[in-house]
Every structure is written in structure tokens, then in C-alpha cells.
Amino acid sequence: AQRVTQPEKLLSVFKGAPVELKCNYSYSGSPELFWYVQYSRQRLQLLLRHISRESIKGFTADLNKGETSFHLKKPFAQEEDSAMYYCALRAQGGSEKLVFGKGTKLTVNP
Amino acid sequence: DSGVTQTPKHLITATGQRVTLRCSPRSGDLSVYWYQQSLDQGLQFLIQYYNGEERAKGNILERFSAQQFPDLHSELNLSSLELGDSALYFCASSVEAGTPLHFGNGTRLTVT
Numbered sequence: 001a002q003r004v005t006q007p008e009k010l011l012s013v014f015k016g017a018p019v020e021l022k023c024n025y026s027y028s029g030s031p032e033l034f035w036y037v038q039y040s041r042q043r044l045q046l047l048l049r050h051i052s053r054e055s056i057k058g059f060t061a062d063l064n065k066g067e068t069s070f071h072l073k074k075p076f077a078q079e080e081d082s083a084m085y086y087c088a089l090r091a092q093g094g095s096e097k098l099v100f101g102k103g104t105k106l107t108v109n110p
Numbered sequence: 111d112s113g114v115t116q117t118p119k120h121l122i123t124a125t126g127q128r129v130t131l132r133c134s135p136r137s138g139d140l141s142v143y144w145y146q147q148s149l150d151q152g153l154q155f156l157i158q159y160y161n162g163e164e165r166a167k168g169n170i171l172e173r174f175s176a177q178q179f180p181d182l183h184s185e186l187n188l189s190s191l192e193l194g195d196s197a198l199y200f201c202a203s204s205v206e207a208g209t210p211l212h213f214g215n216g217t218r219l220t221v222t
Contacts, residue, residue, distance in 0.1 A: 043114075097143060100155075102153075103153070
């Protein structure tokens with residue numbers, strides 16, 4: 001079974017500080033990992049996917065298969081980064097559904 | 111704008127009632143997914159349709175059903191509603207397998 005764990009429900013940092021949102025997954029095969037962001041009163045938006053290896057809004061995430069992790073990082077947090085962040089997994093070659101973690105609410109304080 | 115449209119935005123109804131939530135996917139997207147978001151359970155996958163056919167099923171109750179029509183819009187039917195069904199219901203769509211999901215704004219269902 002596929003499972004995504006985001007150990008932190010809430011994360012609070014100050015503007016300019018580094019931020020890391022943790023995501024661990026459980027899946028025996030080869031996963032595809034995503035980060036979605038949900039700003040206040042807005043829809044979920046795709047932030048990153050691991051196969052793209054890109055940086056969006058200063059965020060990066062590296063898939064670590066040894067540690068089964070896909071942590072989201074940003075060196076200098078901004079107030080506009082405050083949002084709910086969801087890590088999601090899709091089994092490659094299997095069902096197309098995304099399995100989501102329960103999310104981490106990030107608050108960036110001025 | 112991702113183009114996924116969900117109606118209604120809000121729905122308030124009583125226990126025991128039945129409601130229908132509607133989703134129009136992005137133009138060209140063949141897959142539609144339904145998710146339930148509640149405070150304690152997070153985002154739970156309910157069901158997926160691809161070009162009119164059921165593709166995958168998740169934690170969907172027997173009281174719930176869905177379908178995708180020839181024009182690719184989808185409806186999620188919730189019946190014999192209970193207080194615990196109060197949640198935000200999201201629809202998402204994608205072009206095909208392996209492509210990212212694009213979400214709608216959701217329908218907030220309140221069961222009183």
C-alpha cells in the first residue's frame with residue numbers, strides 16, 4: 001500500500017529563515033512524488049514534481065529513495081509562502097490516483 | 111486558472127438527504143478524480159474516471175456514487191447524508207496517466 005507521511009501539522013518560521021517541510025513515503029515500487037500548495041481560499045496547485053527537478057518560487061525537493069523522503073526546502077522563506085503544503089505520491093505504472101499526506105500548514109511570520 | 115469547474119461552491123443540507131456535486135474538467139482532460147478533504151483525514155481519494163469509465167476506486171462509501179458523462183463532466187452523488195460527510199469535495203482532472211492533476215476550487219458540503 002502507498003502511504004505519505006507529513007510529520008508536521010504546523011510549521012512556523014520567520015521571514016528570511018530557511019524552511020524544510022518533511023515528507024516520507026511508503027511504497028515498494030518506483031514512485032512519482034509531488035508537492036501541492038493550497039493558499040488561503042484557493043485551489044490546490046501543483047508546486048513541484050520530482051521528475052522535473054525544477055525550482056518553483058525558490059522551492060526545491062529531492063527524492064531520496066534510501067530514506068524514502070521528498071522534503072521540500074526553501075533557503076529564505078517569504079510571507080507569501082504561508083499556505084498548506086501537501087506531499088503526494090503516485091505509483092508509476094499503476095493507478096493514476098495521487099495519495100496525499102495530511103498536509104503541513106506553513107506560517108511565515110514578518 | 112486551471113479550468114476545472116466545480117458547482118456548487120457551497121451546499122448546506124440535512125442528514126438523510128441526497129446531493130449531487132458537479133465537475134467540469136479542463137478542456138482536453140479525459141481523467142476526472144474526486145477527493146474528500148476533511149480536517150482529520152486530509153485529502154482522501156474517492157474515485158477516478160477516464161473517458162467515461164471507472165478507472166480506480168478509493169475510500170468511497172457505498173452511499174456515494176459517481177459517473178462521467180460523454181461530454182466528460184462528472185457528478186458525485188452523496189446519499190443518506192450523515193454529519194460526518196461534511197467536508198470539502200475536490201475534483202481534479204488530467205490529460206492522461208502520468209500527467210499532473212489540476213484541481214477545482216471544491217464544493218464545501220455542510221450536513222446539519
